[in-house]
Amino acid sequence: MADQHDLFDLQLEGLDPEPWRDRVEELGNALGQCARLGERYLATRIYAGPRLLVSFENVPAARKFHPDAAPRGWLMARDRGWSTLTLLASEPENWFRDEAVYAYFDELIDEGYFDDFEEVLFYGVGGAGYAAAAYSVAAPEARVLTLRPQATLDPARAAWDHRFMGQRAKDFTSRFGYAPDMLETASRAWVIHDPLVAEDAMHATLFAAPNTLLLRTPHLGRTPERDLSVMGVLDDLIDEAMEGTLDHAAFAGYWRARQQHLPYLRTLFMQLDEDGREGLLARLCRFVLRDTNRPLFAKRLARIEARQAERSDPSEQAAPATAQA
Numbered sequence: 001m002a003d004q005h006d007l008f009d010l011q012l013e014g015l016d017p018e019p020w021r022d023r024v025e026e027l028g029n030a031l032g033q034c035a036r037l038g039e040r041y042l043a044t045r046i047y048a049g050p051r052l053l054v055s056f057e058n059v060p061a062a063r064k065f066h067p068d069a070a071p072r073g074w075l076m077a078r079d080r081g082w083s084t085l086t087l088l089a090s091e092p093e094n095w096f097r098d099e100a101v102y103a104y105f106d107e108l109i110d111e112g113y114f115d116d117f118e119e120v121l122f123y124g125v126g127g128a129g130y131a132a133a134a135y136s137v138a139a140p141e142a143r144v145l146t147l148r149p150q151a152t153l154d155p156a157r158a159a160w161d162h163r164f165m166g167q168r169a170k171d172f173t174s175r176f177g178y179a180p181d182m183l184e185t186a187s188r189a190w191v192i193h194d195p196l197v198a199e200d201a202m203h204a205t206l207f208a209a210p211n212t213l214l215l216r217t218p219h220l221g222r223t224p225e226r227d228l229s230v231m232g233v234l235d236d237l238i239d240e241a242m243e244g245t246l247d248h249a250a251f252a253g254y255w256r257a258r259q260q261h262l263p264y265l266r267t268l269f270m271q272l273d274e275d276g277r278e279g280l281l282a283r284l285c286r287f288v289l290r291d292t293n294r295p296l297f298a299k300r301l302a303r304i305e306a307r308q309a310e311r312s313d314p315s316e317q318a319a320p321a322t323a324q325a
Contacts, residue, residue, distance in 0.1 A: 012069040017090070020063055024071070024088065038100035042088040046074075050118040051082045051242060054139070056096060056128035058089045065226060073123070076238060083117065089128070095153065096131035097170045105138045105176070114139035121145060121242045125225045127164075133179035133207070136186050144189040145241040147225045148197070151179050151206035161199045180207050187211065190246055192228075192237070194220045215251050219267045220258075227264065231257040259287075262294075269297065278304055 028034030055073030129149030
């Protein structure tokens with residue numbers, strides 16, 4: 001069993017991509033097992049207890065956006081004492097459609113790897129969210145938490161998604177192919193997405209099933225995972241998913257953190273302004289200005305209140321009568 005304290009000394013920050021991968025491989029072998037899967041993927045296994053987090057991630061996001069420049073799976077395992085199976089892709093927005101990855105999961109299934117754990121949670125974002133759902137079939141009764149996943153990029157099923165045209169040549173129809181079908185053996189699954197991003201909302205509807213809960217984050221845009229992380233609730237959502245307790249009520253509690261998240265408030269401001277919803281915009285400005293002085297909100301509220309005052313000025317209302325007399 002790995003000593004989780006060793007994961008505190010990661011020494012990953014500031015490394016270029018190739019030295020970063022070398023360091024991850026070194027740590028993976030020191031704490032457990034590490035395997036290169038073809039030229040583009042790395043898989044690390046660290047055993048630390050009966051709960052297993054299976055995370056699909058990519059090197060650029062881990063280096064740029066995560067604390068300590070580490071895979072999120074490692075950070076969660078370090079802080080919770082979980083075991084972890086972390087699959088890393090060299091490039092961003094990767095769907096893990098590769099024979100080497102298929103073969104690796106075949107090996108895990110053959111050796112009964114997932115049977116050693118009491119609880120298993122698959123996690124991923126975007127293309128990695130697709131992979132988390134698709135490969136979860138290797139561990140029946142696992143739980144799956146995905147953020148803005150694609151159900152498939154097969155043009156026969158998702159021709160309306162034009163964002164990843166270069167990926168359509170990949171095979172999304174063979175093994176571990178159509179992610180919603182692969183979720184049928186999961187005990188519970190969650191799909192977090194912004195319903196105002198049309199493509200993400202359409203993919204989410206393809207995941208709709210009795211064992212899958214769709215959780216909406218309107219106005220967070222195309223990268224809700226970054227905002228949820230900054231808001232300090234993403235790790236909590238992963239905890240709830242591991243426990244199996246994430247439901248609409250629990251999510252609503254975490255979602256309230258948006259009320260203090262300035263990027264969300266700015267996006268909502270712009271949307272209300274664009275829609276001409278002056279009353280709601282004034283309420284939003286007053287809400288923000290209760291706790292902080294934000295010039296954008298203060299100036300707009302002043303303009304709205306000035307217009308309201310002009311419309312209700314009794315001298316202006318009396319002017320037509322005076323002119324008539």
